[in-house]
Amino acid sequence: MAELFRVRDLWFAYPGRAPVLRGVDLDLAPGQRLAVTGANGAGKSTLLWLLLGLLRPNAGQIEAFGAPRRVEAEFIEVRHRAGLVFQDPDNQLFCPTVLEDCAFGPLCLGRSRAQALAVVDRTLEQLGLLHLRERITYQLSGGEKRLVSLAAVLCMEPEVLLLDEPSNGLDETTGERLLCLLKALPQAMLLVSHDRAFREHLATTGCHLHDGRLIAPPPQETQHP
Amino acid sequence: MGHRTQAGAPLPGVPDRHPAVGSPLRRLDPRTRLLAVCAFAAVVIVLEQPAALGAALALALLLILVARQPLRRILRPLAAMDGLMLIMLLTLPFTTPGTPLLQLGTEGAWGTASVEGLWLAVDIALTANAILLMLLALLGDLDPVHLGHALHRLHLPMALVQLLQFTLRYINLIHDEFSRLRVAMRARGFVAGTNRHSIRSLGYALGTLLVRSLDRSERVLCAMQCRGFTGHFPVVESLRFGSTDALVATLGVLVFSGLLWLEWHLG
Incomplete structure (x- = not known):
């Protein structure tokens, strides 16, 4: 089966700064759960943003779902089929209630209101979040916000999940709950995480972003607490 | 003013805001x-x-x-x-x-x-x-601090001066916040169009922005009060x-x- 993402020699620099990515190669196959590690500011989140076309690379090729993706119009389909869970849920949740925020994605995909509500209810039930359905997103706790932002992405029924530090700031119980939820999902995942235990339980393969390139993970992985 | 400005040379480490070089x-x-x-x-x-x-x-x-x-x-x-x-x-x-x-x-x-x-x-x-x-x-x-200081010394009401200063200081932050929301919306496949879904979604984003800005302003005020803010900006010059x-x-x-x-x- 074709790869979901195929990236070759990807270069990216923020304006006026040295390149953060200097020739990244990456392959993500269906069913694969790939963990990306790297120091702060190594460009892990940047890589995820590039995959969805939220930033444009300076050089290199991005193929997603078997087609090359270069311009905005081509990336819209990628965003429909790959779901990004942001590092900070506050950046993601913007609708007044959980229900509306979860329905936002399906409505963007062109579903009818009834279809959107059905998929929201199904997803919230699957994640055990149905009790949050009518809550104001702004007043959720940190852990609830994280789970709801995952639910909002899952409501779009993506084929791939891009997770940016999903266990960040979660207590042990909520972290384990998130881990169980993610492990039960069939989707391929690209996981950026500093949390070693989380990576080891969830990821099937790992790689390390160093000096702007993706390399095999260092043995023992001792540098992360 | 409660805090009298310290006259004389700028404190060490404080950049000289009016360098003699450049424009007269x-x-x-x-x-x-x-x-x-x-x-x-x-x-x-x-x-x-x-x-x-x-x-x-x-x-x-x-x-x-x-x-x-x-x-x-x-x-x-x-x-x-x-x-x-x-x-x-x-x-x-x-x-x-x-x-x-x-x-x-x-x-x-x-x-x-x-x-x-x-x-x-x-x-x-x-x-x-x-x-x-x-x-x-x-x-x-x-810069905003000196503009505000000058306006205050020209006897403009303090509330107006502070409104202006905070607007100048935080307008970029608010703009960044809105950009992040827009990115998050695009990441979930949002394309603005002339339809109810688009208008409603943009409305939600604006509303969220307002609520967050208000919340942030309260946090900023708390942080300022923690550092002894009483309603006046001390200016080191x-x-x-x-x-x-x-x-x-x-x-x-x-x-x-x-x-x-x-x-x-x-x-």
Whole structure:
């Protein structure tokens, strides 16, 4: 089966700064759960943003779902089929209630209101979040916000999940709950995480972003607490 | 003020905000510059003679040259203002009655431009550009803290001064916050269109932005109070009205009087 993402020699620099990515190669196959590690500011989140076309690379090729993706119009389909869970849920949740925020994605995909509500209810039930359905997103706790932002992405029924530090700031119980939820999902995942235990339980393969390139993970992985 | 400013040399580690190098205008007291801009604006608004207006515009251009600011910082606001005024300037000749100048369509069926309207448009364009150029030349490089400090010393109400300062300080932050929301929306496949879903979603984003900005302002206030904020900004620098300022003020009075004289002499 074709790869979901195929990236070759990807270069990216923020304006006026040295390149953060200097020739990244990456392959993500269906069913694969790939963990990306790297120091702060190594460009892990940047890589995820590039995959969805939220930033444009300076050089290199991005193929997603078997087609090359270069311009905005081509990336819209990628965003429909790959779901990004942001590092900070506050950046993601913007609708007044959980229900509306979860329905936002399906409505963007062109579903009818009834279809959107059905998929929201199904997803919230699957994640055990149905009790949050009518809550104001702004007043959720940190852990609830994280789970709801995952639910909002899952409501779009993506084929791939891009997770940016999903266990960040979660207590042990909520972290384990998130881990169980993610492990039960069939989707391929690209996981950026500093949390070693989380990576080891969830990821099937790992790689390390160093000096702007993706390399095999260092043995023992001792540098992360 | 509760916190008296410490006069004398800036504290070590505090960057000198008025380096002697570069523009000579930077050495002027911000109050002198503020008052000069206000006086200039008041004079230019009175002017109606094209020659007098031209002289005012030339004066503003001269000061732009003296100010030696980056061209981009001058051109961008200028383009923004003139872009806004363009439609008004183009329609004004056709909506002002007077001596016909130009007729569109047979017998002016589509409208008639008048000489008076054209002059009015030229008058407004010259006035607005002269004032904006002067504003950019004299105040363009003034940072919010010093602008606020100068306004306060000119006895503007503290609440207004602080509103202005916080707006200048946080407008970028709020813009960034909105950009992040837009990215998050795009990541979930949002494409703005003319439909209810788009309007509702953008409305939600704006509402969220308002709530978060309010929340942030409360956090900022708490953080400021933790550091002893009581409603006044201490400024590590005293304003000094020096001999250069006196000279410039006198020169300003003379030049502005000259502009007014030109107006009445020609009119």
